[in-house]
Amino acid sequence: xxxxxxxxxxxxxxxxxxxxxxxxxxxxxxxxxxxxxxxxxxxxxxxxxxxxxxxxxxxxxxxxxxxxxxxxxxxxxxxxxxxxx
Ligand SMILES: [Zn+2]
Numbered sequence: 001x002x003x004x005x006x007x008x009x010x011x012x013x014x015x016x017x018x019x020x021x022x023x024x025x026x027x028x029x030x031x032x033x034x035x036x037x038x039x040x041x042x043x044x045x046x047x048x049x050x051x052x053x054x055x056x057x058x059x060x061x062x063x064x065x066x067x068x069x070x071x072x073x074x075x076x077x078x079x080x081x082x083x084x085x
Protein backbone atom coordinates (compact mmCIF):
# COMPACT_ATOMS: atom_id res chain seq x y z
CA UNK A 1 0.00 0.00 0.00
CA UNK A 2 1.22 3.49 -0.90
CA UNK A 3 1.05 6.52 1.40
CA UNK A 4 -1.57 8.17 -0.82
CA UNK A 5 -3.77 5.08 -0.55
CA UNK A 6 -3.25 4.97 3.18
CA UNK A 7 -4.28 8.61 3.55
CA UNK A 8 -7.37 8.04 1.44
CA UNK A 9 -8.50 5.23 3.74
CA UNK A 10 -7.42 6.87 6.98
CA UNK A 11 -10.74 8.42 8.00
CA UNK A 12 -12.55 5.16 7.26
CA UNK A 13 -9.99 3.33 9.34
CA UNK A 14 -10.47 5.68 12.27
CA UNK A 15 -14.23 5.33 11.92
CA UNK A 16 -13.86 1.57 11.85
CA UNK A 17 -15.88 1.35 8.65
CA UNK A 18 -13.82 -0.94 6.47
CA UNK A 19 -13.32 -4.60 5.74
CA UNK A 20 -10.77 -6.68 7.61
CA UNK A 21 -8.45 -7.04 4.63
CA UNK A 22 -8.09 -3.27 4.07
CA UNK A 23 -7.72 -2.77 7.80
CA UNK A 24 -4.83 -5.20 8.03
CA UNK A 25 -3.17 -3.53 5.02
CA UNK A 26 -3.44 -0.18 6.76
CA UNK A 27 -2.02 -1.58 9.97
CA UNK A 28 0.81 -3.15 8.02
CA UNK A 29 1.55 0.23 6.43
CA UNK A 30 1.55 1.88 9.86
CA UNK A 31 4.07 -0.65 11.14
CA UNK A 32 6.78 0.53 8.72
CA UNK A 33 5.80 4.05 7.60
CA UNK A 34 6.59 6.60 10.29
CA UNK A 35 5.06 9.53 8.35
CA UNK A 36 1.68 7.87 8.13
CA UNK A 37 1.93 6.70 11.71
CA UNK A 38 2.35 10.31 12.84
CA UNK A 39 -0.52 11.50 10.63
CA UNK A 40 -2.75 8.69 11.92
CA UNK A 41 -1.83 9.40 15.53
CA UNK A 42 -2.43 13.15 15.16
CA UNK A 43 -5.77 12.60 13.46
CA UNK A 44 -6.82 10.11 16.12
CA UNK A 45 -5.99 12.63 18.86
CA UNK A 46 -7.92 15.36 17.03
CA UNK A 47 -10.95 13.10 16.91
CA UNK A 48 -10.56 12.25 20.60
CA UNK A 49 -10.55 15.95 21.46
CA UNK A 50 -13.83 16.29 19.59
CA UNK A 51 -15.25 13.30 21.42
CA UNK A 52 -14.18 14.78 24.75
CA UNK A 53 -16.16 17.88 23.94
CA UNK A 54 -19.14 15.56 23.50
CA UNK A 55 -19.32 15.69 19.74
CA UNK A 56 -19.55 12.00 19.08
CA UNK A 57 -20.10 12.34 15.36
CA UNK A 58 -17.29 13.91 13.39
CA UNK A 59 -18.99 16.67 11.38
CA UNK A 60 -18.80 16.23 7.63
CA UNK A 61 -17.13 19.57 7.06
CA UNK A 62 -14.42 18.79 9.61
CA UNK A 63 -13.85 15.43 8.02
CA UNK A 64 -13.49 17.10 4.62
CA UNK A 65 -11.15 19.77 5.93
CA UNK A 66 -9.09 17.22 7.81
CA UNK A 67 -8.70 15.09 4.72
CA UNK A 68 -7.73 17.99 2.46
CA UNK A 69 -5.25 19.24 5.08
CA UNK A 70 -3.65 15.81 5.21
CA UNK A 71 -3.55 15.54 1.43
CA UNK A 72 -2.07 19.05 1.11
CA UNK A 73 0.61 18.14 3.61
CA UNK A 74 1.38 14.99 1.69
CA UNK A 75 1.60 16.89 -1.62
CA UNK A 76 3.80 19.62 -0.13
CA UNK A 77 6.17 17.02 1.25
CA UNK A 78 6.47 15.40 -2.18
CA UNK A 79 7.23 18.72 -3.86
CA UNK A 80 9.82 19.98 -1.40
CA UNK A 81 11.51 16.65 -0.84
CA UNK A 82 13.04 15.05 2.25
CA UNK A 83 14.89 18.09 3.56
CA UNK A 84 11.55 19.69 4.48
CA UNK A 85 10.64 16.82 6.82
ZN1 LIG B 1 2.96 5.97 4.47
